[in-house]
Amino acid sequence: MIRWILKGVLRDKSRSLFPGIVVCLGVGLTIVMLGFMDGVLMDMVDMTANLDTGHIRFVNKDFYKEEHMNPLDRSLPSQKETLKWLQENSPEQIEWVPRVRWGAVMDVPDENGETRAQKPVIGTALDLLSDSSNEVERLGLKKVIIEGRAPQKPKEILVGYLAARELELKIDETVTLLGQSYDGGLAADNYSVVGFVRFGVNAMDKRMALMDITGAQDSFYLEDMVTDWLGFLPRGVSYKNYGSIKSDLEKQLETLKPLPGWAEDDWPIVKTVLEQRNLDTIVTTFESVNAYVVTIFLILMGIVLWNAGLLNGIYRYGELGMRLAMGESHGLLLKHLMMEAFLVGVIGSIFGCLLGGGFLYYFQEYGIDMGDKLAQTGLMLSDVSRARVSVEAFVYAVIPGVLANVLGTLVAGIGIFKRSEAELFRELEHG
Amino acid sequence: MKMKGRHKVIDFVVAILLGISFFSFSKAYAQEIDPWKLLKAVDDNLWSSTKIISGRLSVDNGRRVRTMAVDTWMEGLENSYSFYKSPAREKGTQMLKIQKKLWLYTPRTDRKILIAGHLLRQSMMGSDLSYEDMLEDRKMSRSYDVILEKWEEFDGARSAVLFLTAKDKEITYQTRRVWVEPKEKIVLKEERYAKSGKLLKRVTFEEYQDYSGRLFPKRMIFRDMLKTDTQTIYHFDEIQFDKPIPKKYFRQSILKR
Numbered sequence: 001m002i003r004w005i006l007k008g009v010l011r012d013k014s015r016s017l018f019p020g021i022v023v024c025l026g027v028g029l030t031i032v033m034l035g036f037m038d039g040v041l042m043d044m045v046d047m048t049a050n051l052d053t054g055h056i057r058f059v060n061k062d063f064y065k066e067e068h069m070n071p072l073d074r075s076l077p078s079q080k081e082t083l084k085w086l087q088e089n090s091p092e093q094i095e096w097v098p099r100v101r102w103g104a105v106m107d108v109p110d111e112n113g114e115t116r117a118q119k120p121v122i123g124t125a126l127d128l129l130s131d132s133s134n135e136v137e138r139l140g141l142k143k144v145i146i147e148g149r150a151p152q153k154p155k156e157i158l159v160g161y162l163a164a165r166e167l168e169l170k171i172d173e174t175v176t177l178l179g180q181s182y183d184g185g186l187a188a189d190n191y192s193v194v195g196f197v198r199f200g201v202n203a204m205d206k207r208m209a210l211m212d213i214t215g216a217q218d219s220f221y222l223e224d225m226v227t228d229w230l231g232f233l234p235r236g237v238s239y240k241n242y243g244s245i246k247s248d249l250e251k252q253l254e255t256l257k258p259l260p261g262w263a264e265d266d267w268p269i270v271k272t273v274l275e276q277r278n279l280d281t282i283v284t285t286f287e288s289v290n291a292y293v294v295t296i297f298l299i300l301m302g303i304v305l306w307n308a309g310l311l312n313g314i315y316r317y318g319e320l321g322m323r324l325a326m327g328e329s330h331g332l333l334l335k336h337l338m339m340e341a342f343l344v345g346v347i348g349s350i351f352g353c354l355l356g357g358g359f360l361y362y363f364q365e366y367g368i369d370m371g372d373k374l375a376q377t378g379l380m381l382s383d384v385s386r387a388r389v390s391v392e393a394f395v396y397a398v399i400p401g402v403l404a405n406v407l408g409t410l411v412a413g414i415g416i417f418k419r420s421e422a423e424l425f426r427e428l429e430h431g
Numbered sequence: 432m433k434m435k436g437r438h439k440v441i442d443f444v445v446a447i448l449l450g451i452s453f454f455s456f457s458k459a460y461a462q463e464i465d466p467w468k469l470l471k472a473v474d475d476n477l478w479s480s481t482k483i484i485s486g487r488l489s490v491d492n493g494r495r496v497r498t499m500a501v502d503t504w505m506e507g508l509e510n511s512y513s514f515y516k517s518p519a520r521e522k523g524t525q526m527l528k529i530q531k532k533l534w535l536y537t538p539r540t541d542r543k544i545l546i547a548g549h550l551l552r553q554s555m556m557g558s559d560l561s562y563e564d565m566l567e568d569r570k571m572s573r574s575y576d577v578i579l580e581k582w583e584e585f586d587g588a589r590s591a592v593l594f595l596t597a598k599d600k601e602i603t604y605q606t607r608r609v610w611v612e613p614k615e616k617i618v619l620k621e622e623r624y625a626k627s628g629k630l631l632k633r634v635t636f637e638e639y640q641d642y643s644g645r646l647f648p649k650r651m652i653f654r655d656m657l658k659t660d661t662q663t664i665y666h667f668d669e670i671q672f673d674k675p676i677p678k679k680y681f682r683q684s685i686l687k688r
Contacts, residue, residue: 073494105550107542113542115543176544178544183492183495183557186537186556186557189539190542
């Protein structure tokens, strides 16, 4: 039966071409829209994760509570042992990297070595010098450095371009950082400014400085200590899975005995990127918009396909009448029409997936350069907006695509029940 | 009946007399204390034209205690110079305050860093003292208006609680509450408040000793009330008053390795 219907659909293009095109375009558009929104959202999540929180963050509870003050005395000791524990107790796909968040006064000397300008800065120290580290790529340093170069030595520093402008800094100038050490003592050290960075996020460009982690550990006396362990997941892993990864790690934490060097009140906690910087609210909003998009597309496609079904009904008026007159029941006729619609929906969806998937892949790989527009929003967003190819986008597009065609045919097919056999015979006689 | 009425009258008269005598006694005791004179006497005892102090700062940040040995030279209200002798990491660190400016020198950077404005109110080397607390020697009787707020037992001694209000709006601690033992004219405890009335610092003065005719505490315990579980004890190991200090101590040229 299905083969018979399929032959009919393929041979009589007037039955299938228009609804098929509608489904194909609808599915394709939905895939592109959902994939693009998902990509922008993931971009925001990834950018926040890369610059700030990681997808999964492993941090001392007391540090997290007061992180706005960068309390280095609440850093987590035993760097090597902690990394080993994390690697053994979390999924292999997570890449764990150490970071140090610090705060200090940046003091710029004049030619006599006396203070010319100063300003409080916050900074991140990360592994910029190891060959095995992916941090330079993760931060996209080559792109964000607008003048100068990346640090090549521990005591070299990158400064946000707005902070540099305020302090009237020049490349290769020496600045002094004045802060607090791990044990609350005075930490003061000289750094050479090797570059200016522009992340496009005002708060960061105005106050941020980046250095290699070994430099920070030396300056702030953080031997074998870091403030954060950030876990990074491959781009293909949806943010919806972060919660379960966190729960698994928390279960493992219950079995952890304090590592050597930890103080009595040192105890790490696990946080996902969504639990920080208000991202969960933004994600919920994006998800609501996604749901609206899918619903609106479903309704629009349904209306168009209903119309197509009605037109089809008119076009096949004679055929349907003949079949009814020959004794085919109303219900069977409607069932055949719906099966036809289902097949057209499936075929249209396949083409829609190919079309939408192709565009989506292009937008994922090359993206759209939005220039400064996104940076001005204050959100952590890259200038180039990229889509994300995900199974979800295809599922959310294909199901409404097929459903809309079937529903459209169902609504159009109601007319079949209104026609009586006597009327049909009269029509045939006249015809 | 008559007897009962007479007793009532006697009770009433006794009560009135007791009340009057208590009121007169309190008033007389209060009149004995002139809060400004008491505060001035405290200043005269603690304050001198110069001070040379050898001491130790024990900083307890709630997790560990770190002790720094420091020598300080102070001249009047304006000038002071500190040299940190230990531990090794802080050795050679120097601070020079001239009027409202403070320079910090660390051997590691080999630089003089200016600490001015709001930075002066930041924690000094992780302690409960700010840079300002450490190097300021203010005469309270000159900078504050004072009233006697109440009498209170503190550490076994009956002490006058003086409430001080700053005359100058630029002063960091706009109000202070000082517990003074009136006989010896020594401060037992002090609370320092922000303009909003928020308690910022609590200082207790312990174990007063006679240093060349002056009573001076052996240690002061500072607590930054914005932090939890922290305290800094300033131990005064040696202290000299009114001893001439060479001018070189208060010149920027002293700040070097």
